[in-house]
Amino acid sequence: MVGMEISVSSTAELGGLCRALLPSDLPALSAGENILLESADAPATGVVEQVRGLVLAGADPLGDIFCRLHSAELRRGQGQTYTPQPIVDAMVDWAAHQGMPARVVDPGAGSGRYTIAAGLRFPATELIAVELDPLSALILRTNLHLHGLSSRTQVVVGDYRELELPETAGRTLFIGNPPYVRHHGISGEWKEWLRSTAAHHGLRASALAGLHVHFYLATAQLGRPGDYGAFVTSAEWLDVNYGSVVRELLTNGLGGQTIHLLDPDAAPFPDTATTAAIVGFELGSSPRSLTMKHVKDLHSLGRLSEGTQVDRQRLLSRDRWSTLTTDADPGPEGYVELGELCRVHRGAVTGANKFWVEPSAEFGLPEHVLMPSVTRARELFSAGRDLSTEAMLKRVAELPADLDALDMRDRRLIARFLREGQRLGVHQGYIASMRKPWWRVQLRSPAPILATYMARRPPTFVRNTAEARHINIAHGLYPREPLSDDALGHLAAFLRSSTSLTAGRTYAGGLTKFEPREMERILVPTPEHLAAAVEVLAG
Numbered sequence: 119m120v121g122m123e124i125s126v127s128s129t130a131e132l133g134g135l136c137r138a139l140l141p142s143d144l145p146a147l148s149a150g151e152n153i154l155l156e157s158a159d160a161p162a163t164g165v166v167e168q169v170r171g172l173v174l175a176g177a178d179p180l181g182d183i184f185c186r187l188h189s190a191e192l193r194r195g196q197g198q199t200y201t202p203q204p205i206v207d208a209m210v211d212w213a214a215h216q217g218m219p220a221r222v223v224d225p226g227a228g229s230g231r232y233t234i235a236a237g238l239r240f241p242a243t244e245l246i247a248v249e250l251d252p253l254s255a256l257i258l259r260t261n262l263h264l265h266g267l268s269s270r271t272q273v274v275v276g277d278y279r280e281l282e283l284p285e286t287a288g289r290t291l292f293i294g295n296p297p298y299v300r301h302h303g304i305s306g307e308w309k310e311w312l313r314s315t316a317a318h319h320g321l322r323a324s325a326l327a328g329l330h331v332h333f334y335l336a337t338a339q340l341g342r343p344g345d346y347g348a349f350v351t352s353a354e355w356l357d358v359n360y361g362s363v364v365r366e367l368l369t370n371g372l373g374g375q376t377i378h379l380l381d382p383d384a385a386p387f388p389d390t391a392t393t394a395a396i397v398g399f400e401l402g403s404s405p406r407s408l409t410m411k412h413v414k415d416l417h418s419l420g421r422l423s424e425g426t427q428v429d430r431q432r433l434l435s436r437d438r439w440s441t442l443t444t445d446a447d448p449g450p451e452g453y454v455e456l457g458e459l460c461r462v463h464r465g466a467v468t469g470a471n472k473f474w475v476e477p478s479a480e481f482g483l484p485e486h487v488l489m490p491s492v493t494r495a496r497e498l499f500s501a502g503r504d505l506s507t508e509a510m511l512k513r514v515a516e517l518p519a520d521l522d523a524l525d526m527r528d529r530r531l532i533a534r535f536l537r538e539g540q541r542l543g544v545h546q547g548y549i550a551s552m553r554k555p556w557w558r559v560q561l562r563s564p565a566p567i568l569a570t571y572m573a574r575r576p577p578t579f580v581r582n583t584a585e586a587r588h589i590n591i592a593h594g595l596y597p598r599e600p601l602s603d604d605a606l607g608h609l610a611a612f613l614r615s616s617t618s619l620t621a622g623r624t625y626a627g628g629l630t631k632f633e634p635r636e637m638e639r640i641l642v643p644t645p646e647h648l649a650a651a652v653e654v655l656a657g
Contacts, residue, residue, distance in 0.1 A: 124169065125162050126183050129253060133158035136180070136256045138166045140263055148275035150252025151259075173264045176203075180257040181229030196251060201231055201295045201350060204416045205380075205396065209348040210235045212376070212398050212422035213291050216346050219243055220288025223340075225278040225296055225333050226250075230258040232294045237267040244286075245271040248278045279311065279336045292340075292347030296333035298392075301326045301360075308332065315339055316363055319371065324360035331355060334364045338372050343402025346373075348422070353379055353395035356439040357633075369433055373403030376422050379443040380413045382630075393440075398422055406430050412443040441639070452647040457638030459609070459645070460595040464571070464634055465492075465588035466561050468514065469549025473539055474559055475589070476512040481535040484528045488513035489561055491587040495570040498592060503611065504581045505568065511586055517557045561587040565594025566601070567610050571632040579613040581606060593634060601645060608648035613640065615655040 126132050133154040138161055147155070172179040181200055185193070193199070210232070213219070220243065222236040227247035237245050245267065249255045255275045262268045274281060283290070301309070309325040315335050316323035323335070330351035337347060355361025356379070368374030376398040411425030428442050436442065456462070468474040475493050477483055490508035492498060497511060517536075521529055536557055539545060550556040564585035570577045571593050579595070588594055601609070617640055643651040 124165060124179055124183060126165065126187075128159065129154075129187060130157055130159040131161060132180070132183055132187065133253065133256060135161040135165060135169060135183075136260045139170060139260045140256075144259075148252055148255065151256050151275065154252055154256055170264060173261060178229050178231060178261070180260060181231070184229065184254065184257060196297065196299070198228065198251065198254070199295065199298060200228060202416065203231070204419060205350055206231050206235050208419050208422055209293060209350065209396060209398075210239050213293055213346065213348055214239055215421075215423065216398075216400070217289065219291035219346075221246065221283075221286050221290045223281075223283070223290060223292045224248065224294040225281075225292065225337070226294055227258050227273075228254050228295070230261045233258070233271065234261060234265050234267060236291065236293060237262075237265065237271065240291075243270070243291075246274060246281075246283075247271060248274045248276065248281055250275070250277055278333060279308070281336070281340060283340050290341060290345040292337050292345065293349070295350050296330045298352050299329035301328060304329060304332075319367070321363050321366055323363045327360040327363065328352065328354065331360065331364055334367060334372070338367055338401070341401040344400070345402075346375075346398070346400040348396065348398045350394055350396045353393040353440060356395060357437075359437075362437070365433070365437075365439060368397070368399060368408070369430060370404050371401070373400040373405060374408050375399055375405060376409040376411075376425065377439070377443065378411045378413050378419065378422055378425065379440055380419075381415070396422060404430070408433060410439075410443045438635075452644055453641045454644055455638060456595075456613075456640045456642050457635075458598070459601070459642065460567070460597050460638075462569075462593050462595055462634040462637045463562060463565070465590045465592050465594065466559055467549050467590045468559050469547045469553075470539075470542075470544045471589070473542065473544050474515050477515050477535060481538070482531050483515060483535055484524075484531060487515055487517055487528075487532070489516045489587045490584070491561065491589055492568055492592050493589055495573060495591050498568055498570050498578055498580050501580045503607075503614075504583055505586060506583050508584050508586055511584075514559065514561060514587065514589060516559055516561050516587075519555055519558050561589070562594055563587075565596055566606050567595035567613075569593045569595060569613070569632075569637065571637065573630065576617050576630075577613075577632055577637075579610040579617070581610050593632070593637060605645050605648055608652045609642065609645075611652045612642055612648060612655065615652070616640075616642075 126135060137155050137158050169179050185200060219240060222240065222243050223246045224233045225248050227233050227249040230247060233245055233247040247258055249258055252275060255273055259273055262271050312323045312327060312332055312335060319338060355364045374397060378396040380394040380396065382393055407427045407429050409423060409425040410428045413419050433439065490511040491514040493512050498505065517532060521532060524532065544550055545556045564587060565582055567579055568582045568588055569579045569592060
C-alpha cells in the first residue's frame with residue numbers, strides 16, 4: 119500500500135499529519151476530533167508534502183496509513199473496510215448514468231473515497247459524509263480539503279441511523295460501503311430500532327441481521343421516491359434468513375436495479391476475504407426485473423448496467439438470490455447435482471455441547487446411550503479418506519424419549535444425569551425447550567459420507583465406515599438410492615478433489631460455509647461415471 123512507504127508509526131503522528139494539512143479556520147469539530155488534534159505529534163520533515171502530492175495524484179495515503187496502524191481484526195469490530203478504487207469508480211459511474219443528483223450522502227465515509235469520487239464527478243452537488251470514528255473523520259476532512267471539496271461538504275461525526283436530512287429540490291444519491299458488523303456487536307437498543315423501523319415499512323426484521331442491513335433500512339427511511347443509490351456490502355443478505363428484509367425492500371420500495379456478486383478472489387475488501395454484493399437501487403420503484411451478474415475479478419466488473427435480467431416474480435419466489443446472478447451450469451454430459459444422488463443433512467444441534475458431549479464418567483451412563491460421534495471438524499480433516507475407527511471420537515448422550523423402557527439400574531443413572539442438567543439449566547435452553555422431551559438430542563443415523571461445511575479451506579468428504587454419528591459441525595450425505603461401497607468411496611474422492619470454496623458462501627473473516635442445499639448443487643458424475651472421473655482427477 120502507498121501508505122506503508124510513509125514514516126508514520128502512531129495514531130498521534132497520523133493526527134499530527136492531518137493537523138498540518140488542514141487549514142487553520144476549521145469548522146466546528148466533534149469532541150473526539152478535538153481530542154485527537156490536541157494530542158497530535160508533529161509529523162516528520164517532508165512527510166506533509168509527500169502526502170499532499172499523493173492525495174492530489176488520486177491516492178489515499180492517509181486511509182492506507184490508518185489501515186496499517188489499525189489491524190483488520192481491530193477494524194472489523196467497527197466494520198471499517200476500505201473499498202478498492204475500481205469498485206468506487208464503477209459505482210459512481212453507474213450513478214452518473216442514472217442522472218445528476220442534487221445531493222450525495224455517503225453513509226460510512228471512512229477516508230472519503232466515495233465522497234471524493236462523487237464530488238469530482240458531480241461538481242455542483244452538495245455532499246454529506248457520515249462517519250462515526252473521529253480519527254477517520256479527521257482523515258476525511260483532510261482529504262476533502264486537499265481536493266477542494268470542503269466548502270460543499272458537511273461532515274457528520276455520528277451514527278448514520280440517527281441522520282436527519284432536510285428537504286432538497288432534487289434527487290439524493292446514497293452511495294458507499296456501509297460498515298459490516300455482525301449482530302453480536304450490535305446493542306439491544308439498535309436491534310429494537312431495526313425491528314420497529316422495519317415494522318413501520320410493513321416488514322419483519324431479525325435481530326441476527328448485521329449492521330449493513332440496518333443501513334439499507336435507514337436509507338429506505340431517509341430517502342424519498344426518485345432518490346437512488348449504490349451500496350457494496352457483504353453478500354450474506356442475498357441468502358440468509360435475516361437478509362429477507364433487504365430482499366423485500368429491493369423488490370418493493372427500495373427499487374433494486376442491479377446486483378453484482380463479487381467472488382472473494384476479486385478482493386472486494388482487500389483485508390477481509392468475503393463475497394460482496396454491489397447493489398444499485400431507486401427508491402419508490404418496483405422494477406419488473408433486476409440486472410444480475412457474477413463477477414470473478416475486478417477486471418471483469420465492467421459497467422454495473424451489464425448482466426442478465428431476472429424477472430421480479432422469480433425474485434419473489436426465491437429465498438436465495440446468489441444463484442440467480444449467473445445461469446446455472448448444466449455441467450458436462452454424465453454429471454448431475456449431488457442432490458440427485460444424496461440428501462445432505464446437517465448434524466443434530468445438542469443445545470449444550472458441554473453437557474451432552476462426553477458426559478462425565480461420574481454419572482456412569484450406560485454404554486448403549488453413548489454414541490461415538492464427530493464433534494469437531496478437525497476430526498474429519500485428520501481422518502483422510504476414511505473415518506474407520508471410533509477410537510479418537512467423543513461420545514454424545516443419546517437418550518430415548520421413553521425412559522420407562524429402560525431397566526431400573528439404567529433409569530437411576532440417567533435420572534441422576536438429568537437432574538444435573540436441570541440444575542445447570544440445560545432444560546431451559548432454547549434448543550432443549552423446543553424438544554419433546556427436552557433430553558432427546560435425536561442424533562441422525564450414521565451417514566455413509568461425512569463432510570465439513572465451514573472453514574477457510576474447501577470442505578473435506580470422508581467415508582464413514584466407522585458408522586459414527588455427527589453433530590452440527592458436519593453434514594451427512596445420505597444416498598437416495600443404495601450405492602455400493604466402491605461408488606461411495608469414488609463419490610467422496612471426487613468431491614474431495616473437485617469442490618472449491620467458490621461453491622459456498624464466504625463471510626467476512628474468510629470463513630466459507632456450505633449450507634446443505636448449496637452442497638446439494640455441487641455437480642458430480644453419475645454413479646456409472648464416478649470411477650472414471652476419479653481416475654482423471656488423480657491424473
